[in-house]
Amino acid sequence: MDEAIFEFLHMEIVNHVYSTAKKDEQDLCISQLESLGFRVGQSLVERFTRDWPRYKDELDTMKFICKDFWMAVYKKQVDNLRTNHMGVYVLQDNRFRLLVQLSSGKQYLEHSPRYLALSCGIIRGALSNLGINCVVTAEVSAMPSCKFQIQIPR
Template sequence: MFFLYFYTVTATANLLAALSLDGKDSAGDRQVNGSALELLISELVNTLTLTTQETKWGSETAAQSDEPKEEGAVEARTLADAPKRSTGVRSSPMVSGWQEVPDNSELMEQVYVKLELIGFRIGRRLAERFAPPNRRLTDTLDIVKFVCKDIWMLMFNRQIDNLKTNHRGIYVLQDNKFKWFLRMSGNNGGAAAARRAQPYIWLPCGIIRGVLDSYGVGTVVIAETLGLPQCTFQIKVVSDA
């Protein structure tokens, strides 16, 4: 399982960092098939979720095995007592590859941290490679526009639909047709579908934070979706270089 996790994370980081911005087959540029990338992203989320569950389950089992047992006590633990682990979509099927999100806030918090950190590293690499060659980005708004236009076009072949700011360190990016959501569906819409989709916008949160951090702008990035395929990213500046 660790090998699968390591391979998926490494492959995702390498592919995203090696995308061709202008789509031309120039020297040093490699183009990535969009569908293949979407499947890889889905496997990244699935693998992180499963490995985190396995780690949590293993630690809980080990802790319980170390607990002292009263003399003559009978082990009464059954499979029903074990934490439930998702093995894929069952009751509300989505497109193949998009996994059901376990209803466990502590578990998903750990998955969020891992996905966001991976995205952060990717964002820094993307900013370094695809920085505008003809100008230096120093203003925070210009850097956010770079994310909305260049980085989004690089990753999703489209720009952010709407950018709002209060000019006090808050920026709101809205994508009305987030590409990784377009193939997602389910029998139950609304809040249930939005909850299942949530982990797939944690990686872009990290990417946005990584891009801005590479220019010396510290931020906190959060995302939400109220209905597929729309999603919103809120950037809060916490420090400016």
């Protein structure tokens, strides 16, 4: 039941932000959702890691995000983690739960960024609270598969 409530809340947050924006303010909606997600991610990771020691390095932190944090938030682990060892990480989720409810038709592909902005913020907020400042973007080539790219400035 909790999963359905989380998915419904996510959809309603996105719909509320877009329905209250004026036509010329639609670009600000993604930024608003990402900012909201950032605050949520900071709070969640603080709660999850309260009694844990800090991670040794960046890669250990990313592994925590892919396994424990993803499991707590999205009820599964990331399917794939890749890195170029130069500050770029790609997290792939082949069945991202916030996209599963959307149709897999091509017409919904263009709306996917609005449903991923909150998650990008959650990831960025969690990493920020773990001492990693980064930029997080999401890419969808086929629903409901999603890739989150995390770039850490050097």
